[in-house]
Amino acid sequence: MWKRILYGVLALGLGWSWLAYALKNSEMKTIQNKIVAINEAGENDPEELLPKLESDLHSLEGEKTFNGVLLTFLSAGLVGIFGVAYFIPWVAERFSSSVYDSGEVAEKDVSHDARSFVAQGKYAEAIAAYRVAATAEPLNRLPWVEIAKIQKDHLDDPNAAVATIHEALENQKWQANDEAYFLFRLAELFEEVQGDRASAVKILHQITAQFPETRHSANAHHKLHELNVGVEPSSLAMKSKDLATEEAEYLAKMRKENS
Numbered sequence: 001m002w003k004r005i006l007y008g009v010l011a012l013g014l015g016w017s018w019l020a021y022a023l024k025n026s027e028m029k030t031i032q033n034k035i036v037a038i039n040e041a042g043e044n045d046p047e048e049l050l051p052k053l054e055s056d057l058h059s060l061e062g063e064k065t066f067n068g069v070l071l072t073f074l075s076a077g078l079v080g081i082f083g084v085a086y087f088i089p090w091v092a093e094r095f096s097s098s099v100y101d102s103g104e105v106a107e108k109d110v111s112h113d114a115r116s117f118v119a120q121g122k123y124a125e126a127i128a129a130y131r132v133a134a135t136a137e138p139l140n141r142l143p144w145v146e147i148a149k150i151q152k153d154h155l156d157d158p159n160a161a162v163a164t165i166h167e168a169l170e171n172q173k174w175q176a177n178d179e180a181y182f183l184f185r186l187a188e189l190f191e192e193v194q195g196d197r198a199s200a201v202k203i204l205h206q207i208t209a210q211f212p213e214t215r216h217s218a219n220a221h222h223k224l225h226e227l228n229v230g231v232e233p234s235s236l237a238m239k240s241k242d243l244a245t246e247e248a249e250y251l252a253k254m255r256k257e258n259s
Contacts (some may be wrong), residue, residue: 024064031057111143118146123154134168141178144168148185158193162186180216183207187223201227 112130127147134143146159148208166188183203191200205228207220 005141021064026059028060028064031060106250111146112115114143114146118150118154123150126150139175139178141168141174141181145185148189152189152193158189160187162194165189176211176214176216180207180211180214183210184216184219184223187220191227197227 009255105138111130111133114126114133117123117126117129127150130143130147130150134140134147137143144164144167151157151160151164165182168174169182174182183206185208187203188199190196190203201224202225204220208224211217211220
């Protein structure tokens with residue numbers, strides 16, 4: 001804001017100096033023409049206009065010189081500020097890009113605004129921003145996960161969180177790791193938040209059937225054992241990563257890529 005005010009003041013000063021300089025120059029020419037006319041008439045200047053005209057001309061020359069100096073100073077100041085604020089950084093950026101960059105354009109962190117809204121407690125705005133991020137990066141599960149977290153933890157609306165996970169699963173073809181993660185989140189919401197143990201068990205069985213012989217199946221098998229539904233933990237399940245650890249690693253990876 002202050003930069004715009006400064007530029008405006010300098011621009012007005014520059015314009016005024018140009019106008020004053022031009023007016024003084026015009027007045028000087030008028031007086032010079034009168035002096036020439038008197039001298040060419042060959043008279044003795046009975047009205048004694050010549051001394052006054054010469055005095056006025058001398059005074060105008062001083063004012064014109066002052067306006068010229070002021071004009072030069074303001075022009076240099078405006079050019080200097082523009083150069084420091086815009087031109088030099090632009091040249092430096094271009095030079096740095098040509099020397100150090102690989103030619104790739106840095107990607108913007110599409111979830112930055114959403115995280116800022118969460119920090120301010122503006123959860124509706126954060127959800128909207130995360131949806132924009134999900135559209136910008138359709139294969140990134142993080143925006144959907146964060147929306148569900150906001151709905152569950154901050155808005156106390158687990159049903160909305162469940163609907164968000166369903167929406168994510170239905171609207172996008174996910175890789176196995178991402179799809180399994182969403183299904184585990186659904187099972188967690190059903191069991192721990194809504195108390196719907198039957199739906200949680202159904203989803204865990206779906207995971208074991210959909211991802212056989214994988215760590216996802218092993219994790220689901222282990223969880224079913226914890227829920228006492230008549231299955232024993234497999235050796236693969238005992239070696240599989242904890243879901244919270246996996247998510248922490250995923251978040252760290254995404255933030256590193258967007259930094």
